[in-house]
Amino acid sequence: MEDPKRAAAIAALNEIPNRGHGAVLIVGLGTGSTSRLFVEELGARVRAGWNLFGVPTSESTRALASAVGIALLDDEGPWDIDVNVDGADEVSAKLDLIKGGGAAHTREKVVNYASRRNVIIVDATKMSTKLGERWPVPVEVLPFANGTTRAHLERLGVPVLRVRDGHPVKTDAGNLIFDLKAGPIADPGALDRALRGIPGVVETGLFVGRADVVLVAGGAGVERLVPRA
Ligand code: 5RP
Numbered sequence: 001m002e003d004p005k006r007a008a009a010i011a012a013l014n015e016i017p018n019r020g021h022g023a024v025l026i027v028g029l030g031t032g033s034t035s036r037l038f039v040e041e042l043g044a045r046v047r048a049g050w051n052l053f054g055v056p057t058s059e060s061t062r063a064l065a066s067a068v069g070i071a072l073l074d075d076e077g078p079w080d081i082d083v084n085v086d087g088a089d090e091v092s093a094k095l096d097l098i099k100g101g102g103a104a105h106t107r108e109k110v111v112n113y114a115s116r117r118n119v120i121i122v123d124a125t126k127m128s129t130k131l132g133e134r135w136p137v138p139v140e141v142l143p144f145a146n147g148t149t150r151a152h153l154e155r156l157g158v159p160v161l162r163v164r165d166g167h168p169v170k171t172d173a174g175n176l177i178f179d180l181k182a183g184p185i186a187d188p189g190a191l192d193r194a195l196r197g198i199p200g201v202v203e204t205g206l207f208v209g210r211a212d213v214v215l216v217a218g219g220a221g222v223e224r225l226v227p228r229a
Pocket of ligand 1: 030031032033034035086087088089098099100101102103104105108
């Protein structure tokens with residue numbers, strides 16, 4: 001089988017209404033290596049005549065989408081996004097998600113909530129029973145008083161400041177990320193609410209009930225999962 005991430009990205013093209021023909025579509029563009037493959041594939045379809053605009057979830061996705069020929073809407077909105085395609089770091093049996101491995105989860109959540117349908121593309125290594133078994137929860141915080149915010153986070157798990165090349169990772173908005181070890185998480189919705197109740201927390205990487213379709217690529221092909229009613 002080809003690269004599973006690319007297989008999931010190509011399968012997501014089937015989730016685009018009318019496959020880009022007919023009325024102009026608005027497509028949310030996720031962030032990360034799997035989303036990157038989707039943006040590349042979508043760009044090829046746009047160059048072949050698909051009629052759509054994108055809404056990027058990060059500056060890296062903006063740069064890539066522009067490079068492959070996808071016209072983009074401005075950042076202000078409001079947008080009415082037909083379908084959003086994004087990756088995830090972990091997907092639970094209930095199809096709840098942990099996102100934010102690419103430090104883009106705040107914009108990703110904004111775009112997710114502005115979308116009629118959310119399609120998540122992952123390889124099979126991302127699947128777990130309960131969230132938090134495989135990944136910590138990324139929490140974006142303001143730099144201001146981040147030591148105080150961290151102390152509050154310690155009531156809910158073990159926060160680790162995300163660092164790369166010896167420097168704190170900054171989000172596109174200039175904020176910091178604490179990766180909160182809190183798993184396995186019994187009630188992701190309750191944890192999300194508790195985290196967002198802490199002043200200084202901008203957003204969490206917990207996406208509860210926010211996936212309409214999850215495309216999981218593994219050795220046997222791409223499986224299409226939808227939440228149980
Ligand atoms: C970025 C994300 C990504 O979707 C997530 O990290 C998955 O990335 P990849 O496709 O590279 O495994 O949430 O903030």
